Amino acid sequence: MSYFGTDGIRGKFGEMPITPEFALKLGFAAGKVLVRTNPKAKPLVVLGKDTRLSGYILEAALQAGLNAAGVYVHLLGPLPTPAIAHLTRALHAHAGIVISASHNPYYDNGIKFFSSEGKKLPDHLQEQINQELEYDIQIENTANLGKSVRVKDANGRYIEFCKSTFPYHFDLRNLKIVVDCANGAAYSVGPAVFRELGAKVVALYNEPNGLNINEHCGSTHPEQLQKAVLEHQADLGIAFDGDADRVIMVDQFGHQVDGDHILYILATQANNKPAGIVGTVMSNMALELALEAAQVPFVRAKVGDRYVLQALEENNWVIGGEPSGHVLTLDKSTTGDAIIAALQVLTVMVEQEKALHELVADFKLFPQVLVNVRLDQMIDPYAV
Structure with a gap:
């Protein structure tokens, strides 16, 4: 077995x-x-x-x-x-x-x-x-x-590692960021990374009690972050899931920026264009067409960061992800990292001198319907 x-x-x-x-x-x-x-x-x-x-x-x-x-x-x-x-x-x-x-x-x-x-x-x-x-x-x-x-010093080691993926000559001093930690693993290190890079940080759901992880908060409940960004008049919001391998972002107007948006930004708006992008069968068709127009190769893997990683290694590419916010940047980290993925988007914002909503202004997701299919037998029900 x-x-x-x-x-x-x-x-x-x-x-x-x-x-x-x-x-x-x-x-x-x-x-x-x-x-x-x-x-x-x-x-x-x-x-x-x-x-x-x-x-x-x-x-x-x-x-x-x-x-x-x-x-x-x-x-x-x-x-x-x-x-x-x-x-x-x-x-x-x-x-x-x-x-x-x-x-x-x-x-x-x-x-x-x-x-x-x-x-x-x-x-x-x-x-x-x-x-x-x-x-x-x-x-x-x-x-x-x-x-x-x-x-x-485990926290400090990881904070310094995350900061090392952000250009040393950039800072976040002009940005106000709301960070939703999902009462999870990033409750301490998440806000610390952005603060140490100069941002004014409003931390949400950063008081875990062992029972409130992911409870009506985090990347699976971005509505809380959307509301907070508007209330605090922040430049953007960042939401993690319980173990901080997923990230969902929100622009200053409260609009959600999901994994497909993030892949679009890293593929088309950054100064250094990637050799190719890996998505999944769940990736919105708008992403595929946008990357085709930008002449960035795109392939789809099965759902799951394991399969995205496998496709990246097969193609010798470094950037891939899922709409849920699993984003891999293999030139920075060996696995999906929500904090590092957010930092790469912030890098593009700083280098292009654009707000988050401006980076995705020309990218509109197509309507997409998710249909649940009943199975006689559930296989690996806890798979990501």
Whole structure:
């Protein structure tokens, strides 16, 4: 049986496989694979999470399993999923693990692995972990146990990394930005990045209590951000989802700027045009036609950032995404990063000296209808 779906392991907390017992066993199984594939070094894993209450329980169980298998663990605390991917590389870890259910409600949770390169864990390693899960936990030598330590400057490391993707000779001092943190993983680092670049920031939904993540806020509920941008007379708004791998923006008039708009901006309005853009089967036809007119190659992948990433790598391109706000900029980060995607749009605004609404003035989405189809059997219902 394979426990891994298209975006790791996900489900309702307290129900298999998202239970403390399974997390302990999963940590041990993953640790055994890491020890076996890294015989010359004591394996190191970085472990982060979003703000769900259940994340603290799963974190404790996972690190216990990893330590029991002989793996050292660096605990990052609540941080965006892309931050865990970055810090996996920056701290030279053998793997990274994030505990999150992204845009899902608080009662869901999930566990996702990153490779040492900060990318999705290769399928063959996932299969090895699946195989190890068939066996009971057996500790052969207590002298080989690992231990866990907390990384005290994880937030600062990630903030500096995000800022490094914004041109050093630019700043945001003339902009007022409303930032909706979805009471999620970006509640601290999100507003900090834009403030440190000079923007006047109004932070919304940045007081997580473990139960209010994504609750009527964030990128899946942009109406709250639209209202706030108008109330505060801001230049724009930025909304993240619970683990900050999705971003939706709002212009000064309260109009939504989704993932298709962002791809259009990065493809046609920036000084440096990309070699090509990857969208998905959900991408609006207006995007395809606009890119064709701009002579920017465009291909569609299946829904899911895993497939967008695969298509980017196949074509040797760097920019792709989905209407939902998953935007990948592989020249900046190894995975979808909401903060970095927003910074790339802000870069275009500053270099072109244009407001957000001006960058999309010539781009109008076509009417599009989403039809739900009933299935006799649901496969991987928690897939992103």
